[in-house]
Amino acid sequence: MNYHIAVIEDDPNIQNIVSAFLKKEGYQVSVMDSAEKGLGLWKSNPPDMWIVDIMLPGMDGYEFCKTIRNESDVPIIIVSAKDEEIDKILGLELGGDDYLTKPFSPRELMARVKRLFKRYRPVEKNQSEDNDRIEVEGLVINKSDRRVFWDGEEQEVTTKEFDMLLLFAENVNRAFSREELLLRVWGDDYFGSDRAVDDLVKRLRKKIKDIPLETVWGFGYRLRDNED
Structure with a gap:
């Protein structure tokens, strides 16, 4: 399945690196630099997964996760320069499924993306x-x-x-x-x-x-x- 992943990140370098690795793995990728643009995508073409930075201009990643989670259980990976335990707990309690601290390895991010898709993959229609x-x-x-x-x-x-x-x-x-x-x-x-x-x-x-x-x-x- 050609999954659609949306990346909300305001750092152009991280945007390019994450997007390149995701596309190499065969995913369809949408990249935005603000949560507000992410909400627009959610209404027009909702993705199968979100990768969201916490520190964003305007609405932050925490508020974005809370908004999405009120409507759906779509997988969300939070990435942030904040590595304090309280920040991780807050991010996960507001709806994140995983939390990755910057700087991170793109390969580690890809592994977590695959793990989440494996967990959320619909059951096969093979029951009687x-x-x-x-x-x-x-x-x-x-x-x-x-x-x-x-x-x-x-x-x-x-x-x-x-x-x-x-x-x-x-x-x-x-x-x-x-x-x-x-x-x-x-x-x-x-x-x-x-x-x-x-x-x-x-x-x-x-x-x-x-x-x-x-x-x-x-x-x-x-x-x-x-x-x-």
């Missing part, structure tokens, strides 16, 4: 029809094409929203701790707090009214099947 559909109460999940329906109406969900719903639906009535949800949905290399779990559950409840997604106080969450 019987194993492809899950129903819980009014919730229906088609696994192969990653579609979600509630009371017969299709719901628009992000990558992580789908992954969390699928995990709950395949383990109905089981309570998951926040720590386990982080591991199962975000992966064992996630670097951030478990507030990301609460935020994702909040988004699901807002999108899918009356979904039986229950809070297990002091522990985590579960999807309840009242017919079970």
